[in-house]
Amino acid sequence: MTKKLSRTSRIALFLAGLVVAAASHAAGGADNLLPANTQIGNKGMLQRGAAMYMNYCAGCHSAQYVRYSRLAEDLGLSEEQVMDNLVFQVDAKFGDTIVSGLSREDGIAFFGTAPPDLSLVARSRGPDWLFTYMRSFYRDPTAATGWNNTVFANSSMPHVLWELQGIQEPHYGEPVDGGDPPVEHLELIQAGLVTPGQYDASLRDLVSFLEYIGEPAALKRQALGVWVLLFLAIFTTLAWLLKREYWKDVH
Numbered sequence: 001m002t003k004k005l006s007r008t009s010r011i012a013l014f015l016a017g018l019v020v021a022a023a024s025h026a027a028g029g030a031d032n033l034l035p036a037n038t039q040i041g042n043k044g045m046l047q048r049g050a051a052m053y054m055n056y057c058a059g060c061h062s063a064q065y066v067r068y069s070r071l072a073e074d075l076g077l078s079e080e081q082v083m084d085n086l087v088f089q090v091d092a093k094f095g096d097t098i099v100s101g102l103s104r105e106d107g108i109a110f111f112g113t114a115p116p117d118l119s120l121v122a123r124s125r126g127p128d129w130l131f132t133y134m135r136s137f138y139r140d141p142t143a144a145t146g147w148n149n150t151v152f153a154n155s156s157m158p159h160v161l162w163e164l165q166g167i168q169e170p171h172y173g174e175p176v177d178g179g180d181p182p183v184e185h186l187e188l189i190q191a192g193l194v195t196p197g198q199y200d201a202s203l204r205d206l207v208s209f210l211e212y213i214g215e216p217a218a219l220k221r222q223a224l225g226v227w228v229l230l231f232l233a234i235f236t237t238l239a240w241l242l243k244r245e246y247w248k249d250v251h
């Protein structure tokens with residue numbers, strides 16, 4: 001005879017399932033990724049990240065789901081500030097989406113692959129992957145671009161931030177099963193314009209910006225979330241007081 005689960009045990013099971021799902025989601029993903037520690041609620045970081053993106057990435061990568069006007073609104077900037085400091089496309093208008101300076105055909109001709117649109121890359125790859133990727137370029141004379149990457153092996157993207165970060169060289173470990181020796185760690189052999197700590201901070205800004213453009217509505221949702229939690233807290237207190245009042249004569 002099958003015994004029906006009580007309502008409480010079913011709820012408990014459901015909650016346990018949620019916890020397991022959340023834990024395995026958090027544990028998933030590639031190994032050895034460093035935490036990006038992004039802060040999409042931090043306007044200063046988003047502004048600096050936007051400047052990084054426009055200066056170093058938009059030359060090759062579009063962000064076709066983002067309009068400059070939306071950036072202005074969300075990042076707390078005026079139309080002038082955006083048009084003067086963030087828009088390098090000569091004929092671009094305030095209502096346009098972020099296009100790249102490179103055509104698809106040229107991208108294929110130069111790199112073998114057209115640089116993908118980055119609007120949703122923080123969702124497909126995740127912030128930690130992006131942060132670690134931008135830190136993991138190393139010099140590789142055998143590669144067409146002169147660069148390779150430990151997170152994205154043989155990526156056809158050159159290390160566009162090498163002047164900031166400096167030049168890293170790989171140290172190899174023991175080869176496994178007769179294959180190529182794996183890169184064990186990277187060593188900075190030529191310092192960049194900024195210290196490693198400053199470089200990481202710039203990447204945090206950049207990845208925060210990429211995360212924001214992946215879901216601009218998240219800004220509003222998080223702001224709203226605070227009010228919802230506050231409401232729930234107050235409401236729970238009221239409900240509890242009311243319950244105490246109703247039951248006080250029963251016992």
Ligand code: HEC
Pocket residue numbers: 052053056057058059060061111113114115116118121124125130133134154155156157158160161206
């Ligand atoms: C000189 C052109 C160029 C510039 C500038 C450039 N990239 Fe790339 N990027 C590429 C190319 C080409 C690829 C495709 C690599 C491949 O698939 O092998 C790529 C791929 C990527 C990917 C991997 C996307 C994916 O999911 O496969 C990310 C992430 C990325 N770029 C981020 C950036 C960021 C951030 C910047 C600015 C700091 C930047 N790129 C600047 C050319 C460029």
